[in-house]
Amino acid sequence: MSENRALKTVNLSVIKTACSNCNLRELCLPLGLNSLEMAKLEEIVSNRKRVKRGDLLYRAGEPFEALYAIRSGFFKTDVIMEDGRDQVTGFQMSGELLGLDGISNENHSCNAIALEDSEVCLIPFDHLERLSRQVPTLQNHFHKVMSREIVRDHGVMMLLGTMRAEERLAAFLLNLSQRFVARGYSPAEFYLRMTREEIGSYLGLKLETVSRSFSKFQEEGLIAVQQKHIRILDIPGLKRLMNHGQG
Amino acid sequence: MSENRALKTVNLSVIKTACSNCNLRELCLPLGLNSLEMAKLEEIVSNRKRVKRGDLLYRAGEPFEALYAIRSGFFKTDVIMEDGRDQVTGFQMSGELLGLDGISNENHSCNAIALEDSEVCLIPFDHLERLSRQVPTLQNHFHKVMSREIVRDHGVMMLLGTMRAEERLAAFLLNLSQRFVARGYSPAEFYLRMTREEIGSYLGLKLETVSRSFSKFQEEGLIAVQQKHIRILDIPGLKRLMNHGQG
DNA sequence: CGACCTTTTGAACGTATTCAACCGATGTGG
């Protein structure tokens, strides 16, 4: 009732972030909140921010103040060692939260870089903590989001620690596929937003190995690949490949 | 009161968990709490549990109900794939929290196994959430603990994704050393609680490679190793080795 | 004390990397 949802000539740029209208609310922080609770969350999700392709949303070492919910676009996070080597720690897409690494010591510990023009919702962390003390549903869901990140990381460790090159790539493609499905896109056809080198960094492989593995998958009829455009032709085949590691 | 564990002469086993007396309180969940807050925490840290060497504290798939603070002892966590391959995701020592992985979907996603006779404090998770709604310091600290786990995992990804065998082992030894120091033990001399195979699983290497790398370090005068007994002779040397990856 | 598990070490092997050349796509400035 006393909701926004304007009449006529309300300038688009004035429309505040409205989680309740966001089609990502089932993937994002508002999951499970009732409309009253959602309204409270909207109050603290203060602003949106645009990040152009190639730009950093935040940088390792910067003070941590807010989490970011990806409204649209695609990001990578990476960590860089003193000697220059870097490791991509994840690829994030719409509805996912960026910045959780910064809570630990109030400084970001990785870089977040937009792989395409993107838009994020700012969630000042002190506000989020305050609100989640009042809204148990939000509190619990936030804890689950953090925990899910830990579980995801364990999956990456498994991938890096025990899988061969082609298994890693298969796992990577299947994971992307799943996440696209959850967003209403095709599970079988998508554009990669990242380069072979970035995929390689994430998977602990060199870009040449990634490229060779793509070619091999194509030869075997598992996928059709043309640069960044991927069509998965045989999902069960990829799954089989993934779980038949060392024979 | 209606508790088990009979009375008689103030039996030692009756003494309740008392965070305020625990010498791990500066490493563990109570960090930063005042005495009133600590008292509240003690109320919910209900019981202790002994876990014998080789026994599982929890198992992947089991329903998640509580976190566990390690009071004494040493654990590993691992994840097992359908095809039997397994990945050690971490080694945990006193003052560290086990079970964070279970929050995400209310089921544990890894196994926690005691590598020596150990004792843990049970922290029922619903109680913890309730209390952390009342105690902002606790809430914030808990968030930091979870975030720290995420940052740690990123470090492991870096290790698995970009480091060579010897660098990984050096990083592993230096990490253990640091953690022992934080607990008042020697940074340079300690017993490994895990086998070469478990180290290898954690580091994404085979046990033979771990063994060979230990021998190499010994030849180079970096460490003295005798089975599970380690003496680090040249910490700066190990650090150098770790950061001079690909030349 | 004997059985078993862990660790060490050697030699052959295999997978991913490195180095290099080439091709195609993309984007910018004249």
Add this chain to the structure above:
DNA sequence: CCACATCGGTTGAATACGTTCAAAAGGTCG
């Protein structure tokens, strides 16, 4: 709008690193 420069991707051949297989020695625990 085209030409050119740059970046990203593919593919081949040689190499290197860690793995695999194997044997034996050293510890540990019933």
